[in-house]
Amino acid sequence: MYSRRLFYYVSRINRGSRVPGRFDNSSVGKTFFSTTNRNAYPATSNAAFLSSSNYKKSASKFFVAACSVTAAVGTLAYCNANPLHAEETAKFAGKKGTSSERTFIMIKPDGVTRGLVGDIISRFEKRGYKLVAIKSLVPSRQLAEQHYADLSTRPFFKGLVNYITSGKAPVVAMVWEGKDVIRQGRIMIGATNPLDAAPGTIRNTYSISIGRNIIHGSDSFDTAEQEIGLWFGKPGELASWEPANWNWIMAEN
Numbered sequence: 001m002y003s004r005r006l007f008y009y010v011s012r013i014n015r016g017s018r019v020p021g022r023f024d025n026s027s028v029g030k031t032f033f034s035t036t037n038r039n040a041y042p043a044t045s046n047a048a049f050l051s052s053s054n055y056k057k058s059a060s061k062f063f064v065a066a067c068s069v070t071a072a073v074g075t076l077a078y079c080n081a082n083p084l085h086a087e088e089t090a091k092f093a094g095k096k097g098t099s100s101e102r103t104f105i106m107i108k109p110d111g112v113t114r115g116l117v118g119d120i121i122s123r124f125e126k127r128g129y130k131l132v133a134i135k136s137l138v139p140s141r142q143l144a145e146q147h148y149a150d151l152s153t154r155p156f157f158k159g160l161v162n163y164i165t166s167g168k169a170p171v172v173a174m175v176w177e178g179k180d181v182i183r184q185g186r187i188m189i190g191a192t193n194p195l196d197a198a199p200g201t202i203r204n205t206y207s208i209s210i211g212r213n214i215i216h217g218s219d220s221f222d223t224a225e226q227e228i229g230l231w232f233g234k235p236g237e238l239a240s241w242e243p244a245n246w247n248w249i250m251a252e253n
């Protein structure tokens, strides 16, 4: 991926720095680094050549090319250091903004015990999203604490972990895939506090208490990556498949 990008930058620089008769060499590397092809000007003295406008043009072209290379190298270094932000492509969460984007959705024990699993799955299915992983389990304390690690200092943290791990009912953990599924999933779920959730959302339709709001959904691309990796990180846990109606749902004209 990065070598393709490097080739793109180098070929752009080459196009921009080309001066007919001077830089028009056949080799890409030679074209770029050969700034003064003296053989092209056999009758010109060194002093005359240095003060000539051709020399100045060459020098400025070389300067622009050097700056471009520096920028390209910097960009590549940044991409390597921050692959998630650079390409917004991740191992588990797919590619952001495309039909391969994925989110983690969990029906909490209250949603399961109240018999809401079917309706919640049906909402995502009918919308057109693709189910790529599902399992029912009672999470270990360690898993629940890891999942909600960002809330560990909040006063309700212990109660939240107790409720998720009680075993009175399991959770149903899922991964859904499709365009904009992370943001759309949050919209379909509704506000954290069901009393603030918009009419028709899952939390508004089925819940009242913030401590029993029946469902969780990843709130960002980075979070989706972490959560899918945490709950479905073993090889083979995410199915790669295409529903028969996928193109009818995802196609653009």
Ligand SMILES: Nc1ncnc2c1ncn2[C@@H]1O[C@H](COP(=O)(O)OP(=O)(O)OP(=O)(O)O)[C@@H](O)[C@H]1O
Binding pocket: 151, 156, 160, 191, 192, 210, 211, 212, 213, 215, 216, 217, 218, 219
């Ligand atoms: N004030 C609170 N009292 C009790 N429980 C709370 C409170 N605030 C949040 N929670 C619980 O902690 C969960 C995580 O809270 P967070 O702020 O991450 O909201 P969220 O991202 O909408 O919820 P979730 O992570 O479950 O999708 C909430 O879904 C809710 O069950």
